[in-house]
């Protein structure tokens with residue numbers, strides 16, 4: 001279970017560029033909740049995920065994960081609880097390491113590293129099997145450097161890495177936005193499969209409103225560093241893209257929904 | 265020409281020693297993607313520690329170990345400046361390098377240089393016996409490469425490689441990148457100091473300025489090795505070996521141009537220019553090809569095969 005209480009984040013405090021990216025964010029996720037997150041550019045969606053994963057320290061508020069207070073825990077320490085996939089397909093993997101070495105890094109996310117082999121022999125077969133389950137034919141390229149793969153392939157590997165050790169929380173930040181439509185659909189399909197199979201508690205940011213409505217059991221809309229609307233279960237099922245757009249306009253004071261949201 | 269040929273074995277021996285130093289540079293520059301300038305100081309530290317301790321009666325192996333440890337300590341200081349003080353890596357290295365000048369002088373008891381004759385002490389190698397120097401230098405290179413090959417295959421070694429390639433990914437997978445950077449800089453400078461200790465024995469003295477420009481020579485060796493072998497050497501051990509061979513080629517070329525009449529005083533100028541050009545080549549290639557060419561994985565930072 002994830003609990004975010006009154007979370008604040010101000011960037012560049014005290015300068016002309018001061019920006020309150022999160023202003024009193026409250027959010028609770030029950031186990032195996034799959035929450036889609038929408039909102040305009042600069043709404044604070046990525047900042048929310050970055051605060052959960054510890055990329056930046058928060059200015060006020062608390063973040064609890066299964067009752068563990070992770071608010072001030074170092075990024076690499078809380079990594080053992082979290083699976084993360086980034087918008088940029090390059091970010092989630094180490095380009096100069098092979099597919100199996102990347103997976104082995106992810107496998108050791110939850111443990112202390114020592115002077116044992118970085119990839120043990122019996123792991124290799126296991127990784128081959130999980131990579132085969134992606135259905136991308138990568139299982140025959142286990143020793144290929146990840147940098148030689150396409151963006152979609154890398155994102156699929158990142159997804160695999162994020163879920164190789166079941167995370168308490170899976171964080172997806174527009175992880176299909178940088179891919180071409182066909183690849184994006186494939187990666188999204190894989191995402192669904194993983195989440196369903198392992199009943200993963202998930203926060204998924206997307207700019208695609210149809211996806212946001214189709215996937216998950218809850219939806220939240222953010223604006224100015226806060227959640228301005230949320231719906232779950234049946235209420236969510238009934239929502240349409242038009243409803244979301246209307247809501248967005250109302251919340252932002254009649255201001256027009258930005259192009260990116262209209263387009264999708 | 266015959267003069268050049270007769271000086272070749274000595275150049276090779278010296279090249280091997282500088283090649284071992286280049287392995288240290290390889291770790292920071294290629295694997296961690298951190299240009300560490302500490303090495304100019306820690307190379308001299310290695311020489312200073314070896315000469316003073318052997319002169320004081322210490323066994324040469326113990327002295328080598330001490331030299332290695334002193335280099336590690338220097339790396340630890342740079343690593344602390346970088347990860348705990350938030351100082352950019354280059355500046356952190358420069359600070360340590362400067363501090364080491366004073367420290368090295370202290371180690372040498374205030375002297376700028378100090379002799380160490382093979383006649384009075386039992387040393388591992390000396391330019392008076394070049395075949396032996398070649399064998400000993402070669403053995404050291406092989407052992408260092410073997411140990412690093414093992415280390416970078418371990419869990420911690422993988423964490424280090426991931427850090428150099430993509431810090432975000434490393435942290436997302438539970439790696440404390442401050443510790444891995446520290447470890448890399450420490451090991452690198454330990455090896456550099458070890459090479460300094462070998463060179464002091466080889467040349468029969470140590471000098472406070474022995475390490476001046478070591479970083480550039482190390483880069484030259486790494487780059488030469490890469491230019492010559494990157495198409496055929498993909499295995500990590502072979503890539504370390506290519507840095508050593510790069511050092512050897514560098515010294516042979518230097519010996520040649522000196523024989524051809526280059527003023528020895530202009531040597532560092534020439535080296536710096538050559539290294540600058542070679543560092544520029546990948547950048548120019550990117551400029552010319554624009555965005556048209558397929559994505560080069562090594563452009564992500566770190567290095568494609570590290």
Ligand SMILES: Nc1ncnc2c1ncn2[C@@H]1O[C@H](COP(=O)(O)OP(=O)(O)O)[C@@H](O)[C@H]1O
Nearest residue numbers: 011012019021040041042043044045046047048
């Ligand atoms: N590292 C940062 N430094 C300064 N400002 C930032 C940083 N990250 C985000 N911001 C600012 O915080 C606001 C929220 O950004 P972000 O969370 O990325 O929005 P979203 O992901 O919803 O588009 C934006 O105004 C953005 O410019």
Ligand SMILES: [Mg+2]
Nearest residue numbers: 045046047173
């Ligand atoms: Mg964002």
